[in-house]
Amino acid sequence: MFCNALAKEDGAANLIAFRGQLAFVILNLYPYSSGHLLVVPFKHAATLEELDPATRAELMELATQCMSILRKIYKPQAFNMGANIGEAAGAGVPGHVHIHVVPRWGADTNFMTALGETRVLPETLEDTYLRVRGEFSSRQKN
Numbered sequence: 111m112f113c114n115a116l117a118k119e120d121g122a123a124n125l126i127a128f129r130g131q132l133a134f135v136i137l138n139l140y141p142y143s144s145g146h147l148l149v150v151p152f153k154h155a156a157t158l159e160e161l162d163p164a165t166r167a168e169l170m171e172l173a174t175q176c177m178s179i180l181r182k183i184y185k186p187q188a189f190n191m192g193a194n195i196g197e198a199a200g201a202g203v204p205g206h207v208h209i210h211v212v213p214r215w216g217a218d219t220n221f222m223t224a225l226g227e228t229r230v231l232p233e234t235l236e237d238t239y240l241r242v243r244g245e246f247s248s249r250q251k252n
């Protein structure tokens with residue numbers, strides 16, 4: 111899935127917001143909240159151990175930049191950041207390791223649970239995409 115997205119031109123169709131040297135940032139197609147981003151290595155590897163140290167360092171750097179950008183756009187109160195490595199851990203794409211960066215607001219999960227698992231999002235994926243991509247490109251210019 112990530113490799114398929116990489117093969118396409120960047121835009122609202124593949125949801126890739128930023129390409130770095132060794133890794134990229136893509137919107138989660140099934141976000142837990144607006145601004146749910148994934149940081150993914152270009153290399154198709156199932157675990158962090160299969161990556162080289164430079165790639166692991168870039169994953170962490172991009173995850174940190176994602177938080178700065180999300181803080182600016184959405185002013186979240188907190189973040190969840192982490193990876194589900196392996197199918198038994200709940201990895202959605204078990205063959206290609208990725209780090210989730212999820213902005214959080216107080217009681218947001220309770221709110222969504224109350225609505226019966228329906229993921230209510232205040233904006234469309236395309237809007238989120240345009241905002242996040244815009245922030246990444248303005249950082250590149252600075």
Ligand SMILES: [Zn+2]
Binds near residue numbers: 153155
């Ligand atoms: Zn892949």
